[in-house]
Amino acid sequence: MTKTELLKYIYEISPADISAINAARKRQESLAKPPGSLGRLEELSVRMAGITGKVKNYPKKGCILVFAADNGITEEGVSCAPASVTLAQSINMTLGKTGVSTLAAHYGDELRVTDVGIAADYNCPAIRNRKIRYGSANFAKEPAMSEEECIKAICVGIESVEDALSDGFELFGTGEMGIGNTSSAACVLSRLSDAPIEKTAGHGGGLSEEAFAHKKEVLKKALMLHEPFGKDPLEIISLVGGMDIAAMTGVFLGCAKNKKPVFADGFISAVAALCAARIAPAAMEYIFLSHASVEEGFGIVSRELGLKPLLHLDMRLGEGSGCPITFSLLRAACAAMNNMATFEEAGIDDGYLEPLRK
Amino acid sequence: MTKTELLKYIYEISPADISAINAARKRQESLAKPPGSLGRLEELSVRMAGITGKVKNYPKKGCILVFAADNGITEEGVSCAPASVTLAQSINMTLGKTGVSTLAAHYGDELRVTDVGIAADYNCPAIRNRKIRYGSANFAKEPAMSEEECIKAICVGIESVEDALSDGFELFGTGEMGIGNTSSAACVLSRLSDAPIEKTAGHGGGLSEEAFAHKKEVLKKALMLHEPFGKDPLEIISLVGGMDIAAMTGVFLGCAKNKKPVFADGFISAVAALCAARIAPAAMEYIFLSHASVEEGFGIVSRELGLKPLLHLDMRLGEGSGCPITFSLLRAACAAMNNMATFEEAGIDDGYLEPLRK
Numbered sequence: 124m125t126k127t128e129l130l131k132y133i134y135e136i137s138p139a140d141i142s143a144i145n146a147a148r149k150r151q152e153s154l155a156k157p158p159g160s161l162g163r164l165e166e167l168s169v170r171m172a173g174i175t176g177k178v179k180n181y182p183k184k185g186c187i188l189v190f191a192a193d194n195g196i197t198e199e200g201v202s203c204a205p206a207s208v209t210l211a212q213s214i215n216m217t218l219g220k221t222g223v224s225t226l227a228a229h230y231g232d233e234l235r236v237t238d239v240g241i242a243a244d245y246n247c248p249a250i251r252n253r254k255i256r257y258g259s260a261n262f263a264k265e266p267a268m269s270e271e272e273c274i275k276a277i278c279v280g281i282e283s284v285e286d287a288l289s290d291g292f293e294l295f296g297t298g299e300m301g302i303g304n305t306s307s308a309a310c311v312l313s314r315l316s317d318a319p320i321e322k323t324a325g326h327g328g329g330l331s332e333e334a335f336a337h338k339k340e341v342l343k344k345a346l347m348l349h350e351p352f353g354k355d356p357l358e359i360i361s362l363v364g365g366m367d368i369a370a371m372t373g374v375f376l377g378c379a380k381n382k383k384p385v386f387a388d389g390f391i392s393a394v395a396a397l398c399a400a401r402i403a404p405a406a407m408e409y410i411f412l413s414h415a416s417v418e419e420g421f422g423i424v425s426r427e428l429g430l431k432p433l434l435h436l437d438m439r440l441g442e443g444s445g446c447p448i449t450f451s452l453l454r455a456a457c458a459a460m461n462n463m464a465t466f467e468e469a470g471i472d473d474g475y476l477e478p479l480r481k
Numbered sequence: 482m483t484k485t486e487l488l489k490y491i492y493e494i495s496p497a498d499i500s501a502i503n504a505a506r507k508r509q510e511s512l513a514k515p516p517g518s519l520g521r522l523e524e525l526s527v528r529m530a531g532i533t534g535k536v537k538n539y540p541k542k543g544c545i546l547v548f549a550a551d552n553g554i555t556e557e558g559v560s561c562a563p564a565s566v567t568l569a570q571s572i573n574m575t576l577g578k579t580g581v582s583t584l585a586a587h588y589g590d591e592l593r594v595t596d597v598g599i600a601a602d603y604n605c606p607a608i609r610n611r612k613i614r615y616g617s618a619n620f621a622k623e624p625a626m627s628e629e630e631c632i633k634a635i636c637v638g639i640e641s642v643e644d645a646l647s648d649g650f651e652l653f654g655t656g657e658m659g660i661g662n663t664s665s666a667a668c669v670l671s672r673l674s675d676a677p678i679e680k681t682a683g684h685g686g687g688l689s690e691e692a693f694a695h696k697k698e699v700l701k702k703a704l705m706l707h708e709p710f711g712k713d714p715l716e717i718i719s720l721v722g723g724m725d726i727a728a729m730t731g732v733f734l735g736c737a738k739n740k741k742p743v744f745a746d747g748f749i750s751a752v753a754a755l756c757a758a759r760i761a762p763a764a765m766e767y768i769f770l771s772h773a774s775v776e777e778g779f780g781i782v783s784r785e786l787g788l789k790p791l792l793h794l795d796m797r798l799g800e801g802s803g804c805p806i807t808f809s810l811l812r813a814a815c816a817a818m819n820n821m822a823t824f825e826e827a828g829i830d831d832g833y834l835e836p837l838r839k
Contacts, residue, residue: 157685157686159795159797160798161580162794162795164794215513219820220513220822222518225817226813228816436522436791437520440518451809458584458587459587464573464579469569469578469579
């Protein structure tokens with residue numbers, strides 16, 4: 124896709140179906156329970172109606188799209204793990220050995236790992252090879268990538284969604300593997316939200332306080348190096364982002380275009396969701412936040428998205444690990460919506476119903 | 482069971498297995514991820530090890546034990562739903578039509594509904610009949626039940642666990658159906674915690690502010706009526722509790738005695754869990770809090786138990802509706818613990834491992 128073709132694709136994203144949302148709300152109110160007593164499960168089922176246009180849904184086949192890429196910024200000593208871990212864990216994902224792989228297998232969801240920028244050659248046919256380049260450039264010194272490369276990476280995300288759709292998947296999650304990507308995500312978020320790097324940068328995999336102070340110093344300078352730059356997510360990702368963030372941005376856009384629910388997982392994928400929402404505000408209506416990451420900047424990206432995460436489990440693994448758990452929660456919410464009796468069906472008369480109505 | 486036999490049964494409850502907990506912690510630290518990055522999933526898997534004595538667990542067969550009973554206190558106008566809803570919804574549960582039934586069916590867990598005090602005769606063979614009496618007495622005027630009836634109800638809970646164990650279940654949840662039971666639960670909690678009724682009473686199914694003020698007034702006077710009374714849960718439940726609370730207390734005790742994980746669901750079952758923990762403090766180590774109920778007193782019972790709920794989904798349906806969701810979460814936590822690679826197996830050397838260790 125050229126930039127023009129991409130913009131045309133994005134232009135076709137339409138908002139959620141309001142009449143289906145209203146019909147779903149009406150059904151929730153008619154179900155035999157105190158109104159609102161299923162809390163966020165009701166919200167999930169209502170949002171699903173807006174996404175598909177139908178009141179009853181059950182998104183069975185789930186696919187978690189993970190993008191792996193290295194980040195040149197690791198040269199600055201901003202991570203506690205060596206860059207080689209990106210490749211090692213990408214391979215381990217395909218072998219069912221990492222956090223997200225064990226959880227996806229447990230819930231019966233598919234995991235697809237795509238290389239959009241691992242800085243090495245290797246032999247692992249289970250990883251889909253869509254390498255844009257061998258790691259991003261060190262954005263403390265130069266732009267992370269060209270705008271053309273950024274667009275290419277976004278298109279890999281879109282293409283991954285389209286491929287999965289043709290394989291029958293109807294529910295999507297995003298994940299990433301890339302040492303250094305809490306640094307790129309923090310810089311992208313700072314630029315999108317105007318929050319200072321002190322608020323968006325976090326301890327990542329487990330930095331010491333000294334190393335964390337160094338990380339913030341490096342990222343602050345890196346952001347200044349690229350000034351002045353605007354608010355266009357394509358420009359921001361190109362300057363201080365990563366190919367994983369770009370590809371996940373593409374996944375959110377592709378799901379919105381195709382009216383499919385898509386989950387952000389932790390901090391990095393939520394930043395990609397914010398990029399997608401800034402490119403196409405209607406995309407927001409297709410996005411769910413799986414869990415509240417403990418990574419420090421998560422609260423900011425959640426607020427900027429205007430979305431509340433579903434789970435608060437003190438997780439900060441990334442990889443897409445929260446997605447299979449919340450896929451299951453979304454399905455449960457749909458099952459309750461679909462299968463509960465209405466007050467009428469439950470044989471509970473208006474003597475019960477009326478005082479419960481507000 | 483006589484009171485002496487019950488006390489003997491309870492005396493056999495032993496604490497969790499510390500050496501298995503330590504071994505499970507050690508395994509979690511060895512898994513290829515930043516330490517602690519799976520957050521509360523790690524805690525779940527470690528607690529399971531303490532419960533079973535084994536590092537790897539996978540509690541497949543889950544059973545939700547729901548107890549239905551009416552509450553005489555409804556005569557005072559403390560509920561927005563008529564007492565007849567207790568029976569209607571108990572029957573609907575067995576027909577797969579209520580919130581908890583749709584969720585349990587979705588996750589493949591079994592639901593067992595036991596009548597410990599529905600104030601009516603009816604024909605529904607799917608409800609297990611262990612009726613202690615036709616509803617509790619109106620505790621604004623007299624004790625809710627005799628101590629003998631309270632012990633009988635606790636024993637029904639224990640018996641339900643023993644029955645389910647012989648049917649191969651290994652994971653338990655508690656639920657209730659009983660109009661008026663947020664009133665009894667609030668009074669039991671006030672007495673156990675010394676918190677005033679203003680802090681423990683809530684809006685239940687959806688009381689108006691006027692009706693809520695009336696409810697608090699009624700419960701305050703009811704508590705005074707029975708003064709002085711002690712801190713013995715058996716005495717408290719007999720005076721101001723309900724048969725559902727007593728039976729669920731029995732479930733928590735029975736699970737602890739048999740070293741099986743058991744989930745409290747919302748406010749009322751959490752109060753029953755607190756009764757069990759006060760009777761036998763070691764029982765605590767077998768109890769999980771499924772979700773944070775929106776009912777106002779939930780924070781107090783959660784603090785008194787020293788347990789943090791797993792989900793924050795703004796639910797307040799009761800019925801045991803949170804249990805199937807958290808059964809699934811517990812299994813997922815076990816799957817990650819069992820199947821993730823260690824750093825060694827993942828081919829990640831100590832260069833990665835060391836800086837991550839604190």
